Every structure is written in C-alpha cells, then in structure tokens.
Amino acid sequence: MINSLKNKLLTLQRSIAIKAVLLSCSAVTLIACIELDGSSSDNSEVENKADIQLKESKNQSELMQFLTASFTQKVSNTAYDDSYLEAIAVESEVNNSDTGEASDTEFSGTNTQVSGVDEGDIWKYDGENFFVLKPANWDYNSHLESDCPSIEPFAGVSIDITTPCTSQPNLVTSAQIHIVSNAKENLSNIDLDNMNPTEMYLSDDSLVVLGNKTQHQNNWLRSDNWQDGQSHMAIIDIHSKTEPEIKFSLAMDGYVVQSRRIGNELFLISRYSPQISGLDYYPETDAEVRANKRLISELAISDLLPKLTINDQQFNLVADNDCLIPQVSDPSMGSASLTMITKINIDSAEFSSRCMAGDVHGIYMSPNNLYTFNTSYWDFSDNTTESLHWNEGNTHLHKFELGSFDYQGSALVEGQLASNNPRLRLGELSDGSIALVTSKKASNNNWRLTQHQLTILNNQDDELNIIATLPNDEQPKAIGKINEQIYSVRFMQDRAYIVTFQKVDPLYVIDLSNPLQPIIAGELEIPGYSDYLHPIGNDLLLGVGKDAIVGESGTSWFQGVKVSLFDVADIEQPAELGNIIIGKRGSSTPLSYDPLSFTGIQQDGKYRFAFPIKVNNGPAQGDYWRDPESQKYQWSNSGLYLFEVKDKLLTQSGALVTKSVESDNSDGYHNINSNRGLIQGDDVYHLSDRDLYKADWDHPEQMSEKF
Numbered sequence: 001m002i003n004s005l006k007n008k009l010l011t012l013q014r015s016i017a018i019k020a021v022l023l024s025c026s027a028v029t030l031i032a033c034i035e036l037d038g039s040s041s042d043n044s045e046v047e048n049k050a051d052i053q054l055k056e057s058k059n060q061s062e063l064m065q066f067l068t069a070s071f072t073q074k075v076s077n078t079a080y081d082d083s084y085l086e087a088i089a090v091e092s093e094v095n096n097s098d099t100g101e102a103s104d105t106e107f108s109g110t111n112t113q114v115s116g117v118d119e120g121d122i123w124k125y126d127g128e129n130f131f132v133l134k135p136a137n138w139d140y141n142s143h144l145e146s147d148c149p150s151i152e153p154f155a156g157v158s159i160d161i162t163t164p165c166t167s168q169p170n171l172v173t174s175a176q177i178h179i180v181s182n183a184k185e186n187l188s189n190i191d192l193d194n195m196n197p198t199e200m201y202l203s204d205d206s207l208v209v210l211g212n213k214t215q216h217q218n219n220w221l222r223s224d225n226w227q228d229g230q231s232h233m234a235i236i237d238i239h240s241k242t243e244p245e246i247k248f249s250l251a252m253d254g255y256v257v258q259s260r261r262i263g264n265e266l267f268l269i270s271r272y273s274p275q276i277s278g279l280d281y282y283p284e285t286d287a288e289v290r291a292n293k294r295l296i297s298e299l300a301i302s303d304l305l306p307k308l309t310i311n312d313q314q315f316n317l318v319a320d321n322d323c324l325i326p327q328v329s330d331p332s333m334g335s336a337s338l339t340m341i342t343k344i345n346i347d348s349a350e351f352s353s354r355c356m357a358g359d360v361h362g363i364y365m366s367p368n369n370l371y372t373f374n375t376s377y378w379d380f381s382d383n384t385t386e387s388l389h390w391n392e393g394n395t396h397l398h399k400f401e402l403g404s405f406d407y408q409g410s411a412l413v414e415g416q417l418a419s420n421n422p423r424l425r426l427g428e429l430s431d432g433s434i435a436l437v438t439s440k441k442a443s444n445n446n447w448r449l450t451q452h453q454l455t456i457l458n459n460q461d462d463e464l465n466i467i468a469t470l471p472n473d474e475q476p477k478a479i480g481k482i483n484e485q486i487y488s489v490r491f492m493q494d495r496a497y498i499v500t501f502q503k504v505d506p507l508y509v510i511d512l513s514n515p516l517q518p519i520i521a522g523e524l525e526i527p528g529y530s531d532y533l534h535p536i537g538n539d540l541l542l543g544v545g546k547d548a549i550v551g552e553s554g555t556s557w558f559q560g561v562k563v564s565l566f567d568v569a570d571i572e573q574p575a576e577l578g579n580i581i582i583g584k585r586g587s588s589t590p591l592s593y594d595p596l597s598f599t600g601i602q603q604d605g606k607y608r609f610a611f612p613i614k615v616n617n618g619p620a621q622g623d624y625w626r627d628p629e630s631q632k633y634q635w636s637n638s639g640l641y642l643f644e645v646k647d648k649l650l651t652q653s654g655a656l657v658t659k660s661v662e663s664d665n666s667d668g669y670h671n672i673n674s675n676r677g678l679i680q681g682d683d684v685y686h687l688s689d690r691d692l693y694k695a696d697w698d699h700p701e702q703m704s705e706k707f
Contacts, residue, residue: 069334107680120199253306409464420593427491490533501529539569551627586616606646612675
C-alpha cells in the first residue's frame with residue numbers, strides 16, 4: 001500500500017514538474033526543434049530560424065489558443081525522459097560601458113553598463129541630496145506555529161491562509177524613502193505603505209520607485225508563484241525636498257524582471273501569466289481537461305492580458321494585436337507566459353507596450369535597441385511535445401528597436417550566458433552588430449561549462465542573423481585553456497575582454513573592429529582571476545576578483561580580494577601595471593556579482609574608484625585542508641575601500657570602515673550586499689545598512705557619524 005502511494009506520488013511529481021517546466025520556459029524555448037552536437041563550434045546545429053522567429057498573431061483566437069494550450073491537454077500525456085530530474089539537479093549547481101572618461105557630472109553616480117542608459121538602484125543623488133530606499137521591516141515569526149489568519153500586508157491585497165503554518169509574515173514598518181542633504185540635514189521621509197520597493201530612478205525633479213507586490217515570494221522557476229504577480233510604481237514630485245508629493249501611483253499586472261531609463265522615459269521588461277479562477281493548471285484526467293476547456297471558452301482575450309492602473313484608472317496594458325507569438329504550426333504547443341515591454345513617460349505617465357509570448361531571464365539595452373535573452377534547456381525533434389528531451393542549454397535572443405518597439409528578429413545561439421552577470425556577456429558594436437559570449441560543456445567534461453564561443457549577429461533581410469563566430473576555421477584557437485571557465489566578460493568600443501580561470505588568470509583581448517572577422521589579438525596570464533572588469537578610457541582596464549595560489553596538491557586556492565590595473569593600449573600585448581590585495585582567504589566583495597557596488601570618476605588627471613569589501617584578516621580559522629594555502633581566516637572589518645589611478649599607477653587611499661571586530665564585537669556575519677559608495681570632489685560617501693557616512697578622500701579614517 002505504502003509503495004503504491006509512493007509510486008503514484010512520484011508519477012504526480014514528475015507530471016507536475018514537467019508541466020511546470022513547460023509553463024515557466026519561454027514559448028520559443030518549447031519550439032527549438034534541434035539536435036545538438038556537443039562538438040559543434042560554428043552554431044550550424046542550432047540555426048533553425050523558423051523555430052525561433054516571432055510573428056504577429058493572426059487573430060484573437062490564435063493568441064487565445066497559444067496562451068491556453070497548456071491547460072487543455074493532460075500533463076501525463078507529455079513524453080519525458082526519466083533522467084530529467086537528475087539532469088535538473090546537476091545543472092542547478094551550475095558597456096559599451098561607462099568608460100570612466102571625464103563626465104559632465106561632478107559626482108560618480110550609478111555604475112551603468114551602457115553610457116546614457118541608467119539603471120535602478122537603492123539610492124540616488126542629485127548633487128546635493130541623497131534619496132535612500134529603506135525597505136519594509138518584516139517579522140516572519142518563524143519559531144511560532146499559528147493558524148495564519150488573513151493578513152493584509154499591502155493596501156488592497158488580501159492573503160487568505162486557512163491551513164496551520166509555522167511562518168507568518170507580519171509587516172512591522174512600511175518602506176520609506178529617506179531624503180537627506182549632503183550637509184547631513186534630514187529633509188523628509190516618504191512612506192510607501194502599499195509597496196515592497198526594490199529600486200529607484202532619478203529624472204530631473206521626479207523620483208521613480210519600483211517594487212513588487214510580494215517580492216519575498218518571487219521564484220522564477222515556479223509559475224504558480226508569479227501567476228498573480230503585480231508590480232507597483234510611484235512617480236514622486238521632488239521639486240520640494242521637504243514636501244515631496246506622489247504624482248502618479250501605478251500598478252501593473254506581472255513582475256518586473258529588469259528596467260532601464262533613458263532621459264524621461266522608463267523601460268520596464270516584465271513577466272506576466274494570466275490567473276484564471278477555477279482553472280486546473282495541471283490537468284491529469286480527461287474530466288479536468290474538459291472542465292478547463294469549458295472555463296476557457298467563456299473567456300475573452302482581454303481576460304488573459306495584463307492591465308495597468310494609473311491613479312485608480314485602469315487601462316489595457318497591451319492590445320491583443322500587439323502580441324508576438326512563435327512561428328509554430330502545432331496547436332498543442334503554447335505558453336501561458338508573456339513578456340511585456342513597456343515604456344512610461346516619467347513626466348506624464350503616458351505609456352506604450354508590446355508583448356512577446358514566452359519569458360525572459362535578462363536584457364541588454366543600448367540607446368537604440370533592446371535585446372531580451374533566456375536560456376533554453378528543452379528541445380523537440382518534430383515540433384511537438386511528444387518528443388521532449390533535455391539539452392545542455394542554448395541562448396534565445398530577441399531584438400526590438402526602442403523608439404517604436406518594432407521587432408527586429410530573433411536568433412538561437414549555442415551555449416549559455418552563464419555567469420553572475422549574464423548581461424555583461426553582451427555588447428553592441430559601433431556598426432550596430434550585437435556580440436555575445438556563451439559557454440557550454442566540453443565533450444570531455446560532464447558538468448562544467450568550459451567550451452566558449454563569441455557570436456556576432458546583425459540584421460539582414462529583416463532577420464537577426466549570425467555573421468561571425470570565434471573560434472572558427474580560420475581562427476581555431478580556443479577562448480580559454482582546457483577546463484577553464486569564464487569568470488568575466490566586458491565589451492568596450494570594438495573590443496571584448498574575457499577572463500577565464502582554473503589555476504591562473506588568462507586575460508584575452510578580442511579585436512572586434514571587423515565584425516566579420518573577430519580575432520584573439522592578445523593574451524596575458526597572471527595569478528588569480530577577475531570577476532568584474534571596468535574600462536578606464538581607451539587604454540586602461542581594471543580587474544577586481546581574487547588572488548590565487550597553487551598548492552603542492554595542484555589545487556588552486558582563492559586568497560584575498562585582488563584589484564589589478566591593466567594596460568591595454570597595445571591590443572596585442574596587454575600588461576598588468578600593478579595590483580593590490582586586500583585581506584586573506586575568505587575576504588569578499590559584492591562587486592563579484594553586483595556591478596552597482598562599484599563607483600568611479602575621472603577628475604583632475606586621475607581616476608578614483610571605490611567598492612565595499614568584507615575583509616578577513618584575523619587569526620586562522622580552523623584547520624587547513626591538504627595545502628596550507630587552503631587556510632581560511634577570521635573576519636576583521638567591512639567598509640568602503642578607496643583606490644586611485646594616476647599616471648598609470650594604482651594606489652589604495654584607505655577605507656571608510658563601518659564595521660570591525662574591535663568596535664562591534666561581531667563575528668562578521670553581516671550583509672554588505674546593499675553597501676554603496678559615491679565620490680564628489682574630495683568628499684566620499686558610504687551607504688552602509690541604509691545609513692550614510694561621509695569622509696574626506698585623503699582622510700577616510702576620520703569618517704563622520706552616520707546620518
């Protein structure tokens with residue numbers, strides 16, 4: 001009896017897992033009818049354009065069919081390979097930038113990937129005043145068991161929980177925006193009672209705040225967690241810093257995945273799936289399928305598309321004829337997931353939108369174009385769901401022109417944009433081509449992504465086509481040595497910088513001046529690795545990562561945080577001009593995964609920059625393993641560390657230390673992920689735990705009290 005129940009449960013879990021994958025994967029993922037050859041390096045095996053191009057839906061019924069196809073067929077009919085659960089478990093382990101040249105501004109500001117394309121952050125600065133986002137304070141009472149009565153943590157949103165539980169979210173204090181001058185004068189607080197804010201933008205005398213209705217529940221791998229999603233936005237008039245006023249309050253169906261700002265226009269890329277009351281999202285029987293079909297037949301297409309509410313007035317976010325769907329012929333294939341591309345005027349709240357069937361994992365945006373990307377892990381050999389099988393991952397890329405949201409084409413690129421910052425693996429070249437660096441498993445490796453490819457695409461005949469790859473027949477040299485993974489990528493003008501690592505750090509400089517013939521122009525090997533690269537002008541490059549030492553066992557052991565300065569003026573002979581190592585093994589920086597942690601500015605013939613570091617420089621911590629170089633050390637302090645480059649010389653200028661083992665009597669287990677820095681003249685500011693500190697650049701140890 002018990003074994004029978006276990007078998008039924010396992011079958012149900014497998015069915016639900018497959019349906020969850022089908023619902024959460026991009027619709028264009030579901031139609032990649034390809035057979036992969038792990039040895040291919042020219043992308044010929046995945047270049048089936050008909051399977052990834054999008055089209056306008058012919059009519060409302062075609063769009064309706066596509067959005068509801070998953071709910072009108074039994075999940076148990078879907079074929080699958082019994083090894084898919086194991087495969088998922090294994091895989092889960094797995095600018096044109098602001099170049100640092102002289103800026104028109106007098107302060108360092110938000111670190112962006114592309115000059116002129118602003119990114120949201122937890123604080124903003126106008127030259128005199130700081131706007132600091134202070135999140136809501138939640139008490140989850142995780143140690144108490146309760147009946148979890150209905151609660152209303154956000155205005156107008158009721159959450160009914162009827163079963164006993166042990167975790168009850170309780171809103172203790174609402175989120176706020178704290179406005180304070182650089183003279184340390186508190187000007188005002190803006191309460192955000194109905195939001196769970198995540199980021200802000202500053203545009204002239206307007207402050208834009210973005211947040212999700214239930215941020216703590218966001219989980220992109222489970223469709224049932226985002227079906228009832230809603231994103232909130234407030235546009236605040238800050239002409240008066242002491243009496244700010246909310247001009248527009250917006251609520252948009254779906255979750256914002258990423259956002260950008262150009263001038264007074266905000267671009268939101270969001271994910272939406274309709275919630276249909278009474279629908280069985282995982283039908284297992286014919287009766288459940290029939291019930292779903294009856295329910296769907298009573299719906300209009302407008303019931304399945306998202307809405308936007310502005311100051312209590314509701315609008316359709318997108319018209320049904322503005323939705324793109326994949327070019328497929330099988331009516332059984334579809335996806336309930338939509339990607340919404342929305343442009344909102346910050347001054348007037350006027351908006352326009354475009355939608356694309358399928359989801360999106362990230363974006364790259366230039367001043368003229370938007371590229372959305374996601375990773376596909378599922379292929380079909382005959383354009384139907386009957387032959388579903390697992391693959392190692394490919395990248396789906398879609399291009400839109402920003403002014404009108406005109407669709408420019410799509411491409412399927414072999415490999416994944418696998419890294420902490422996948423968007424940094426893309427860059428638009430001066431001729432308008434888009435370049436990206438992907439990785440896949442080598443034939444001699446069973447899990448690590450160690451085979452790398454640079455791909456360049458351009459618009460030809462109204463399609464996004466691959467025009468070059470590297471390596472290729474004429475340039476067969478691999479990017480990285482055997483078993484080396486990519487740790488960082490950065491595009492600058494018509495170059496790409498790529499860092500791979502296993503035991504030493506090879507820095508590759510790739511010449512992209514001829515997009516049809518990319519070449520590896522130069523290479524440099526040094527100890528350690530850089531997982532963040534930042535250009536300074538045309539000739540210098542910063543690398544931030546870890547030092548590394550190879551022990552007698554042959555294992556390479558990461559050490560302290562390493563800052564390197566490279567001379568890349570001679571593209572064929574890159575050279576390290578110097579490096580600084582902060583702390584011992586165990587030290588870390590959030591810059592390894594969050595570029596917003598970095599701030600820098602060119603001023604008076606020198607380049608100053610700063611980022612937070614958690615320094616482990618205390619006594620040895622426990623016993624080392626195999627090699628003495630594997631010894632870890634105890635935490636000693638955390639703060640904003642300052643650096644300067646002048647006359648091609650890298651120096652450290654001290655630190656604004658906000659936590660230390662001496663002053664806090666702490667063991668170092670604190671979060672510096674939200675720490676930020678800003679430089680204005682000789683003043684340097686540090687945001688730590690949402691508190692502000694100020695110091696003189698030349699005397700950072702004389703830091704002010706928090707304000």
